Amino acid sequence: MHTEGNMHTKENSCCCSFEDCKLTTDWLLSRTRHRPKIAVVCGSGLGLLADDVTNKQTFSYEDIPNFPVSTVPGHEGRLVFGHVNDKACVFMQGRVHLYEGYSLCKVTFPVRIFKLMGVETIIVTNASGGLCEDFKVGDIMLIKDHINLPGFAGQHPLCGPNDERFGIRFPCMSDAYSKDLRKLAMSVSSDLGYSNFMREGVYCMVSGPNFETIAEARMLHVLGSDSVGMSTVPEVTVAKHCGLRALGISLITNKVSLDYSPRGEGQP
Numbered sequence: 001m002h003t004e005g006n007m008h009t010k011e012n013s014c015c016c017s018f019e020d021c022k023l024t025t026d027w028l029l030s031r032t033r034h035r036p037k038i039a040v041v042c043g044s045g046l047g048l049l050a051d052d053v054t055n056k057q058t059f060s061y062e063d064i065p066n067f068p069v070s071t072v073p074g075h076e077g078r079l080v081f082g083h084v085n086d087k088a089c090v091f092m093q094g095r096v097h098l099y100e101g102y103s104l105c106k107v108t109f110p111v112r113i114f115k116l117m118g119v120e121t122i123i124v125t126n127a128s129g130g131l132c133e134d135f136k137v138g139d140i141m142l143i144k145d146h147i148n149l150p151g152f153a154g155q156h157p158l159c160g161p162n163d164e165r166f167g168i169r170f171p172c173m174s175d176a177y178s179k180d181l182r183k184l185a186m187s188v189s190s191d192l193g194y195s196n197f198m199r200e201g202v203y204c205m206v207s208g209p210n211f212e213t214i215a216e217a218r219m220l221h222v223l224g225s226d227s228v229g230m231s232t233v234p235e236v237t238v239a240k241h242c243g244l245r246a247l248g249i250s251l252i253t254n255k256v257s258l259d260y261s262p263r264g265e266g267q268p
C-alpha cells in the first residue's frame with residue numbers, strides 16, 4: 001500500500017498511542033499529588049482563568065514528555081494543577097492548534113491524558129468571532145453544538161485505527177455538549193447577574209490561520225453557525241469519544257463581517 005502523504009494510514013496513523021498517553025500520565029501522576037476531576041482548557045487570552053487556583057503546581061508543556069508545545073501568543077503553555085472552591089482541577093494555560101502544524105491527534109493528546117488521570121468533566125474555552133447578528137463583543141456563548149468543518153475534509157482526531165481502550169469506533173456526537181452542564185452554567189451566570197451577555201449557539205471550527213472571507217463567513221452563517229474559531233471541536237470530539245462530560249464556552253472577541261458595504265477598507 002502506498003502511504004506517503006496520507007496521515008491516516010495504518011502505518012502512519014498515530015503519534016499518540018495508548019502507550020504514549022500512559023507514559024505521560026504516569027510521568028505526571030508520579031510528580032503531583034493532585035488528582036483533578038475537572039479539566040479546563042484556556043482559549044486565546046484566557047489563561048487568567050487559572051489565576052485564582054489555590055495550592056498551585058505547574059508544569060511547562062516543554063518539560064512534559066510527548067506534550068505539544070504552544071507556539072502562539074496568548075497561550076502560556078503550562079499545566080496548572082490545584083483547587084477552585086475545593087474542587088480539584090487542572091488548567092491548560094494555552095492549547096495548540098491545527099494551524100500551528102500539529103496533527104489533530106497531537107492537538108487532542110492532553111484530553112486523553114486528563115481522562116487517564118481520572119478527570120470526569122472538561123470545560124473547553126475559546127475566543128471566537130460572532131456570526132450571529134445579535135451577538136456583541138464580550139458576549140459569552142455556551143456551545144450547544146458544533147460544525148466540524150476540517151472533519152468534513154478528513155482532518156479529524158479520530159481518523160486512523162480506533163483504540164477501544166479510549167472509546168468506540170463510531171461515537172455519537174449529537175450530545176457532545178452536556179445539557180446538564182449548560183443548564184448549570186446558565187443558572188450560575190444568572191445568579192451572578194450575567195444573563196445580559198450569556199448566549200447559547202453553534203460553534204464552527206475552521207482550520208485557520210487566516211480569518212474568514214466575507215463569502216466564507218456568509219456560508220458559515222447560512223449553515224447554522226453562530227460563532228467561528230480554530231479550536232475546541234477536536235478536543236470536545238475526543239472528550240466525547242473517551243466518555244468525558246464537556247462544557248464549551250466561547251468568548252465573542254470580534255464580530256465577523258457578513259456584508260461588503262460598511263467600513264469597506266480593503267474589502268472586495
Ligand SMILES: O=P(O)(O)O[C@H]1O[C@H](CO)[C@@H](O)[C@H]1O
Nearest residue numbers: 043044125126127229230231
Ligand atoms: O480558539 P482559541 O485557542 O481561543 O484561539 C482563537 O484565537 C485565535 C485567533 O485570534 C485562533 O487560534 C482562534 O482559534
